Amino acid sequence: MQIRTGLVWLASCLAALATQVTCAAPPAGAAIEEEVVRQATFVFIGTVEKKRASTMDEVRATASTAIVRVDRILEPAQVPADLAGSRITLQLADADSIQQGAAATFYTRGWLVGDSIAVIEIAHRDYSGEADLADAQVKATRQKIADEALAGEIRSAESVVMGRVIQVKPAGIPELPTEHTPNWLRAQIAVESVLKGPSTRKTVSLLFPGSPDPAWGGAPKFQEGQEGIWLLHRGQVVLPGLDNEFTALKALDFQSGRERERVRGLAAKPE
Amino acid sequence: MITCARRRFSSALLAALTLAVATPGRGEDVKLVDVVPRFQSGETTTDSEPNVAVDPANPHHIVVSAFTPCPPMISTVFAPIYFSTDGGDSWHLNCIVPGNNAAFGTGDITIRFAGHTGVLYAGTLNGSSFLELNVLRTANFAAPTPMTLLVSRSREDQPYTQAYEEHGSDHVFIGNNNLLKSTLLGGTGGQTASEDLSQDAASAAPPAGFGTDLLEERPTCGQDLPPVRTAIHDDGTVYLAYFRNEVGSPCFSGSNTADLVVARDDHWGTGGFKALTDAGDGKPGVRVASGLNITWLQNLGTERVGAQLSIAVDPKDRKTVYVAWGDGLDPANFTLHVRSSNDGGLTWSPSDLKTVVSATNPALAINREGTVGFLYQKLVNPGTCQGGGPGIACWETHFEQHRHHAWKDLAQPLANVPDNVSNYLTLGDYNHVLAVGETFHGAFSANNYPDKKNFHPAVKFHRHVDWVTHKLFADAAHTVPVSPSVDPFYFKVSD
Numbered sequence: 001m002q003i004r005t006g007l008v009w010l011a012s013c014l015a016a017l018a019t020q021v022t023c024a025a026p027p028a029g030a031a032i033e034e035e036v037v038r039q040a041t042f043v044f045i046g047t048v049e050k051k052r053a054s055t056m057d058e059v060r061a062t063a064s065t066a067i068v069r070v071d072r073i074l075e076p077a078q079v080p081a082d083l084a085g086s087r088i089t090l091q092l093a094d095a096d097s098i099q100q101g102a103a104a105t106f107y108t109r110g111w112l113v114g115d116s117i118a119v120i121e122i123a124h125r126d127y128s129g130e131a132d133l134a135d136a137q138v139k140a141t142r143q144k145i146a147d148e149a150l151a152g153e154i155r156s157a158e159s160v161v162m163g164r165v166i167q168v169k170p171a172g173i174p175e176l177p178t179e180h181t182p183n184w185l186r187a188q189i190a191v192e193s194v195l196k197g198p199s200t201r202k203t204v205s206l207l208f209p210g211s212p213d214p215a216w217g218g219a220p221k222f223q224e225g226q227e228g229i230w231l232l233h234r235g236q237v238v239l240p241g242l243d244n245e246f247t248a249l250k251a252l253d254f255q256s257g258r259e260r261e262r263v264r265g266l267a268a269k270p271e
Numbered sequence: 272m273i274t275c276a277r278r279r280f281s282s283a284l285l286a287a288l289t290l291a292v293a294t295p296g297r298g299e300d301v302k303l304v305d306v307v308p309r310f311q312s313g314e315t316t317t318d319s320e321p322n323v324a325v326d327p328a329n330p331h332h333i334v335v336s337a338f339t340p341c342p343p344m345i346s347t348v349f350a351p352i353y354f355s356t357d358g359g360d361s362w363h364l365n366c367i368v369p370g371n372n373a374a375f376g377t378g379d380i381t382i383r384f385a386g387h388t389g390v391l392y393a394g395t396l397n398g399s400s401f402l403e404l405n406v407l408r409t410a411n412f413a414a415p416t417p418m419t420l421l422v423s424r425s426r427e428d429q430p431y432t433q434a435y436e437e438h439g440s441d442h443v444f445i446g447n448n449n450l451l452k453s454t455l456l457g458g459t460g461g462q463t464a465s466e467d468l469s470q471d472a473a474s475a476a477p478p479a480g481f482g483t484d485l486l487e488e489r490p491t492c493g494q495d496l497p498p499v500r501t502a503i504h505d506d507g508t509v510y511l512a513y514f515r516n517e518v519g520s521p522c523f524s525g526s527n528t529a530d531l532v533v534a535r536d537d538h539w540g541t542g543g544f545k546a547l548t549d550a551g552d553g554k555p556g557v558r559v560a561s562g563l564n565i566t567w568l569q570n571l572g573t574e575r576v577g578a579q580l581s582i583a584v585d586p587k588d589r590k591t592v593y594v595a596w597g598d599g600l601d602p603a604n605f606t607l608h609v610r611s612s613n614d615g616g617l618t619w620s621p622s623d624l625k626t627v628v629s630a631t632n633p634a635l636a637i638n639r640e641g642t643v644g645f646l647y648q649k650l651v652n653p654g655t656c657q658g659g660g661p662g663i664a665c666w667e668t669h670f671e672q673h674r675h676h677a678w679k680d681l682a683q684p685l686a687n688v689p690d691n692v693s694n695y696l697t698l699g700d701y702n703h704v705l706a707v708g709e710t711f712h713g714a715f716s717a718n719n720y721p722d723k724k725n726f727h728p729a730v731k732f733h734r735h736v737d738w739v740t741h742k743l744f745a746d747a748a749h750t751v752p753v754s755p756s757v758d759p760f761y762f763k764v765s766d
Contacts, residue, residue, distance in 0.1 A: 079344050179578065217372045
C-alpha cells in the first residue's frame, strides 16, 4: 500500500512539475521515490525556523514560504562555503505538511542566490535521525543517473579505448571565420586496451578544440602523457575538416583510467 | 615658528589637493557594484563579456548577463542572469537561460527590456550546442520558470539584442551574423550580416513574429564580420551598423578589410532597412568608412580584438546618430573611433570626434538631454594599478560624456586593474551602456583584485572581501581564501 500510494503521488507530482514549479507533498509514510531525487538539485536536512517568512525581499513571505536552517547538506558537494548552518528561504510544496520547529530531509530545486538562497521544495521526509540512510539513497540515485548518462554516451560512441596521449599537434585544419573557431588539435593515443569497437587498434587519433572560447567550454582538452579512457565519436559536430575524424567533445567522453571496470561493465550491458 | 607654520600650510594644501583629486567630480553621481552575490563569494570563473538591461518602465529592475555558469546546487541545465530589483544595490543569480555549460554558462548572450510589458528578451548562443542561436523571453526575470524559446537556428554568431515598446507592442531586434550564408563555410552568397526582428514579441506563441532580414546587399569576400548593432528611436527610426567584409579582404586570415556600414529604417524595420542609400554605389546602407584594416583575433594584452562596434541615436533628435568602432592591424595599437551624423546617417563627421588608442569594447548611449555616454576599456602598459607588481599592464575602464562639444571623463576610471588574472577573454568581445532618462547604466568586466585604489571610490562588493589585506574569501569568517578572477560590474552615472 505504501509503495502504491507513493507511486500514485509520484505520478501526480511529475505531471505537476511539467507545468508548474511545485507539487504537493507525498502522503505520510510514502517512501521518497528515486524520481524525486532525480529532480532535486539540492538535498539537505533542515529545521523549519519560521513559517510565513522569507530571508529575501525578492521572495515575498506567504503561507507557502518558510525560513529553514540548513543543518546538514547531502548534495551537491559543491555549495557555498557558508551554506551549512545558514538560514534560507524554502518555498513549500504543501504549506500544511510541515510545522514550525520540525526537522526534515528536504529535496529541492535551487532558485535564487543572493545575500541568501531560495529553493523550491519537491518533497520532504520528516527527519528522525536517518540522515545516513537519506545520504546513501541520494548517492545511490546520483550514481545510477551518472551510470545511465555514461552508458548512453558509450552506446553512441563508435569506439572506447584506454591508453596514453603520445602526441598533440595542430591538426592543420583551416580556422573557421568566427571568434569561436575551434583551433583543432590532433591527439595521438597509444592504445592499451579496447573497451568497445575493433580490438586491433594500436594507436588512434582524435581531434579536440584547442580554443578556450566559451563555445568549446564543455569540451575536454588533452596533453601529451595524459592517460585515461576516451569515448570516440564521428559526426559529433558537422564542421569543415572533420569528415571521418574521431572527436570526444563532451565531458563524459573522457574518463579517468580508474573507471575502467565501470566503463567495461556499462559497455557490456544490453541496451 | 615661521618654518613650522609654512610646513603646516604646505601639508594642509597638499591634503586639500589630494582630497580634490580623490573625490568624485562635482555633479558626478556614480554607482559601481560588483554583481557577484555574497553566496557566490567562492566563485573564480572568468565572468566576462557582460551585457545590461534596464526596464525603462521601472529602472530599479536591472539585469546583467555574462559568461557565468549556474551553480550546480541551482541547475546544471539553465544558465544564470544576475538581477537587481532595488536599482543595482543588491544582486541575485537566477538560472533561467537554456543551454548551460559548466565552464561558461551560455555562449554569447545579450539582454534587453522593451518597456511597459516588463518582458526581458535575450539573444544567446546556446552553451550546449555549437553556434546555435536562441531568441528567448521571460515576463518575470525573478521567477524560477525558464525563459521561453522563441527562435532556434544553427550556424549563427554574436546575437545582439535591442528592444523598444511602442503602445504596448514590443519591437525586438536581434543583430546576428548568419553563417549559413557564409561561402567560407559552404553556404551561398557570402552576405551574412542579418537582423532577426519581431514587431510584437511580448506574448505571441513562438516564434512570436520573428523573421530574418538579410542586411548585406554588397558582395563580400565570403562573410561579414560578426557584429551587427541596432539603435532605436521612439518614433520608429531604427539604425543598424555592421562591417561589410570587402571583396579582396584577407577574410579572417589574420585580418579583414571592411567597410563600416550604417543602414536605417523609418518604421520599426518593416521597410527592410533601405532608407539610406550610399551615394557611391547606390546600395542600401551608407559606408561611413571604407578600407578599414582590422586585425582578427590577435591580442591587446590578454584580450582578443577585431570586431568591436556600437551605435546610438539621440532620443531628442532622430537624425543625430553616433557610431564607435575599433580598427588597426597592430593589436597593441587597436584604435577606437567615434563619429556622428546629424542628417539621419546620410553624411558623417569626416574625422573622429574621439580617438582612443590601445583600447577596446566601445559602447555608446545618448540620454534624453542629448549627452553622449562613451564606455571603453584601455590597456595602459605599464599602468598604475595595484596588485600586479611594478611594470604590469593595466586595464582602465573609462566612461566619458560628450556635451557642449567637449568630452569629460569621470574623475577616476571605473576600474584600473591588472591584466594578469586570465590569459583569454579577460574582458569579452563587448560590454554595454544604455540610457534611461538622463541616467546612464552600464556593465563591464574586470579583474576583481580587491584594492580600493583600483576602482572608482563608489565601488561596492557583495562577495566577501578584506580591502585592507586585499584578499577575497569564500566565507564570512574569512577563513577560505579565494583567488582573484574576472567579475561583471554594474555602474550607473547620473548628474
